[in-house]
Amino acid sequence: MQQTTFGSLEHFQKGSIEIIKGKAEHYAFSNIYEVASGAPPYQKTVVGKNLKFVIESLRAEGDSPWYAAAHDEFVVVMDGDVTVHYIKPDVAGSLAPADSEGTYTLDGAPQGKSMGYVKLGRGHQAILPAGVAYQFRAAKPGVLIVQTILGPNSVEKWNDICLQ
Amino acid sequence: MMDMSTLPQNVRASQPDAITGYRTFQLGHFEFSRDAYFVTVKWPAQGTQHSHQMHADAFLRAMMRDIAWGFFYGWVNFDEVLGTRNHYGKVDLYAGSFNASYKAAGVDFLEQFDTPVIMATFKAIMKDWVNEGFDPFAAPEETGTAFGAKHGDNVAAIERTRIATKRMPGLEGDSPLRDDFPVNRQFNDVAQDEPEIHAEPGFEKELHAFNLFKYLSRSDVTWNPSVTSVCKESLFCPTTEEFVLPVFHGNDRVEWFLQMSDEIVWDVADKNTGEPRARVTMRAGDIAAMPADIRHKGYSQKRSMLLVWENATPNLPKRYESGELSPYPVQF
Numbered sequence: 483m484q485q486t487t488f489g490s491l492e493h494f495q496k497g498s499i500e501i502i503k504g505k506a507e508h509y510a511f512s513n514i515y516e517v518a519s520g521a522p523p524y525q526k527t528v529v530g531k532n533l534k535f536v537i538e539s540l541r542a543e544g545d546s547p548w549y550a551a552a553h554d555e556f557v558v559v560m561d562g563d564v565t566v567h568y569i570k571p572d573v574a575g576s577l578a579p580a581d582s583e584g585t586y587t588l589d590g591a592p593q594g595k596s597m598g599y600v601k602l603g604r605g606h607q608a609i610l611p612a613g614v615a616y617q618f619r620a621a622k623p624g625v626l627i628v629q630t631i632l633g634p635n636s637v638e639k640w641n642d643i644c645l646q
Numbered sequence: 647m648m649d650m651s652t653l654p655q656n657v658r659a660s661q662p663d664a665i666t667g668y669r670t671f672q673l674g675h676f677e678f679s680r681d682a683y684f685v686t687v688k689w690p691a692q693g694t695q696h697s698h699q700m701h702a703d704a705f706l707r708a709m710m711r712d713i714a715w716g717f718f719y720g721w722v723n724f725d726e727v728l729g730t731r732n733h734y735g736k737v738d739l740y741a742g743s744f745n746a747s748y749k750a751a752g753v754d755f756l757e758q759f760d761t762p763v764i765m766a767t768f769k770a771i772m773k774d775w776v777n778e779g780f781d782p783f784a785a786p787e788e789t790g791t792a793f794g795a796k797h798g799d800n801v802a803a804i805e806r807t808r809i810a811t812k813r814m815p816g817l818e819g820d821s822p823l824r825d826d827f828p829v830n831r832q833f834n835d836v837a838q839d840e841p842e843i844h845a846e847p848g849f850e851k852e853l854h855a856f857n858l859f860k861y862l863s864r865s866d867v868t869w870n871p872s873v874t875s876v877c878k879e880s881l882f883c884p885t886t887e888e889f890v891l892p893v894f895h896g897n898d899r900v901e902w903f904l905q906m907s908d909e910i911v912w913d914v915a916d917k918n919t920g921e922p923r924a925r926v927t928m929r930a931g932d933i934a935a936m937p938a939d940i941r942h943k944g945y946s947q948k949r950s951m952l953l954v955w956e957n958a959t960p961n962l963p964k965r966y967e968s969g970e971l972s973p974y975p976v977q978f
Contacts, residue, residue: 483831483832483834483835484832484948485835486832486833486835486836486907486908486948487907487908487909487929487930488859488906488907488930489929489930489931494929494930494931495929495930496929496931496932497905497909497926497927497928497929497932498926498927499924499925499926499927499934500924500925500926500927501923501924502922502923502924502925503916503921503922503923503924504923504924506924507974507978508935508937508973508974509924509926509934509935509936509937510934510935510974510975510976510978511926511932511933511934511935512932512933512934513929513931513932513933514904514931514932514933515930515931516931529933530902530904530933530935530955531975531976532880532899532900532901532902532955532956532957532975533957533959533971533975535877535878535879535880535957537902537904537933537955553877553878554813554876554877555877556814556875556877556882558858560906560931566855568849568852568853570849570852595846596846597845597846597849597852597853598843598844598845598846598849598853599844599853600841600842600843600844600853600855601841601842601844602841602855603837603839603841603857604837604859605836605837605857605858605859605860605906606840606841606855606856606857606858606859607814607855607856607857607858607874607875608841608853608854608855609813609814609817609853609854609855609875611852614852625931627904629875629877629880629882630877631877631878631880638976640976640978641978644978
């Protein structure tokens with residue numbers, strides 16, 4: 483059978499747009515592996531934006547800051563192995579302001595109880611539950627996508643990443 | 647004897663044809679009939695009758711998606727002439743309304759129906775026209791033929807619907823994982839390992855992870871976006887794709903595609919006229935927006951994994967139509 487082709491930091495082949503009418507920019511076309519390979523570790527680079535909602539591409543390398551959001555977020559590992567550690571804060575709702583949106587970066591690990599951790603490989607998805615602190619740890623470089631809402635740490639650099 | 651017992655009350659159908667065995671259906675001023683090879687649709691325009699034909703297999707694959715998706719978002723074009731537009735409670739059925747030539751000639755026709763009425767009719771058509779051995783949800787290599795006179799049915803295949811997920815599959819009280827489904831023949835090389843979850847006592851129900859690629863490798867249908875994560879109105883709806891998207895989808899909002907494996911080529915055309923605009927080739931890791939003013943149809947030579955990303959906020963169609971929102975999601 484024909485092999486299933488996945489991408490990686492080391493190996494990806496970006497597609498293309500053949501324009502008949504209009505502009506390539508209308509499609510905001512990028513490649514998450516290319517974006518992650520050119521970004522500092524854990525920069526939350528926006529690669530998809532639908533009004534306030536975003537998909538971010540992150541280069542996983544070493545330990546990330548501790549993060550939290552007032553709503554559920556999700557992560558899918560697109561390359562490499564990443565462990566996610568979780569802390570339930572002692573004071574519920576203390577990490578990200580109620581009704582706030584997007585990911586907050588915390589100043590170190592918050593006070594609270596360890597909830598445990600999940601070990602993710604390529605193609606694995608985990609929930610980043612509302613109100614819970616989480617940290618990504620990766621021994622080797624990898625790539626994550628995060629489903630969230632545009633937040634204070636989301637980086638938009640469309641000119642640098644999109645086909646034009 | 648006409649057997650009406652299996653037809654809902656609001657479905658208008660003929661007796662089975664003596665030669666082909668298929669019923670003919672009326673929906674408002676539209677008529678749908680099929681023979682061994684073709685589906686024929688008729689409608690009134692300019693005081694006369696106009697008609698259109700599609701290959702039976704292409705028609706049934708398109709109608710299957712429209713039913714399973716509950717008329718989806720915006721326009722579901724079966725081809726360059728026939729299609730539906732979802733108004734979420736009501737549905738337009740049209741012929742030529744989004745085809746520049748039909749529109750200019752004034753031979754287009756559009757009629758609006760309450761969703762339950764058009765849904766019941768579409769389901770009755772599928773029940774009658776899908777023969778034993780043909781699965782309109784499958785890729786051509788995976789299933790039998792749609793052609794010939796009526797022989798049996800495949801009700802089980804056509805009763806599959808879009809999976810509804812509240813938060814994430816596998817969570818307690820949410821949609822199930824797919825461990826009971828076999829791995830698709832074209833995903834035999836996809837790793838089936840699950841993430842390791844090490845929850846501290848008391849947090850077993852809060853930590854959750856699963857192998858999304860494994861889940862997709864076991865999808866038993868093609869081109870059927872199904873929700874796997876919910877961040878307010880942001881929905882990840884991945885799906886497995888093979889052969890051709892059976893419809894030309896014109897969305898009433900912006901949507902995004904992230905190619906998770908292999909390759910898809912998208913034909914992109916003007917939503918209103920059908921004029922070609924672009925061909926977008928997406929390989930693993932590529933992400934691209936589908937603007938709100940286009941229609942698109944995908945081609946996937948190998949079964950591939952695609953993340954379809956939707957914003958399900960209800961008021962979006964009006965905001966795009968009024969011009970409040972640009973059809974392009976980002977300006978740079």
